[in-house]
Amino acid sequence: MFLDDSSLAIMRASLNGLQVKQQVIAHNIANYETPDYKARTVTFEEVFAKATKDGMVSDERTQYLARIATNTNTEMRLDGNNVDLERENLELFDTYLQASYLYQKIGGQFSNLRYVLNQAMK
Numbered sequence: 001m002f003l004d005d006s007s008l009a010i011m012r013a014s015l016n017g018l019q020v021k022q023q024v025i026a027h028n029i030a031n032y033e034t035p036d037y038k039a040r041t042v043t044f045e046e047v048f049a050k051a052t053k054d055g056m057v058s059d060e061r062t063q064y065l066a067r068i069a070t071n072t073n074t075e076m077r078l079d080g081n082n083v084d085l086e087r088e089n090l091e092l093f094d095t096y097l098q099a100s101y102l103y104q105k106i107g108g109q110f111s112n113l114r115y116v117l118n119q120a121m122k
Contacts, residue, residue, distance in 0.1 A: 008109065011102050017044035017066040018099045024068060025092045028083050036080035038070045039088070 021042040031037040044066035074082045 008106070011106055014044075015099060015102055017042070018095050018102070020044075020066045020068070021095050022092065022099075025088050025095065028088050029085065029092075032081070032083045032085055032088075034081060037083065038072050038081075039083045040068055040070050042066050042068050 021044070024040050024042045028039045071082060076082045076084055
């Protein structure tokens with residue numbers, strides 16, 4: 001069925017991953033001036049690449065989870081904080097663009113379904 005399509009499941013999981021990424025970036029920005037705060041990063045693209053390579057995409061029960069890691073290797077300031085505000089803002093904008101693209105793709109799939117249903121009604 002259309003709603004059980006693996007591509008729709010991947011797009012839905014991608015939106016969930018992007019939401020987690022936006023939350024982590026917002027948390028990093030909010031803690032920009034917190035001493036000894038270590039920035040966190042989110043990765044989920046590798047999870048999707050491995051899932052598609054292993055053929056797990058067709059399994060509708062498969063959950064694609066984002067991974068959150070703390071960057072402890074660098075320091076941006078003397079107080080031990082390593083949040084790079086410019087980088088975080090760019091990451092937030094990039095995440096926004098990716099989410100916008102996914103919303104357009106999902107909307108396009110529903111437009112295609114609406115077209116097919118309208119043609120079938122004639």
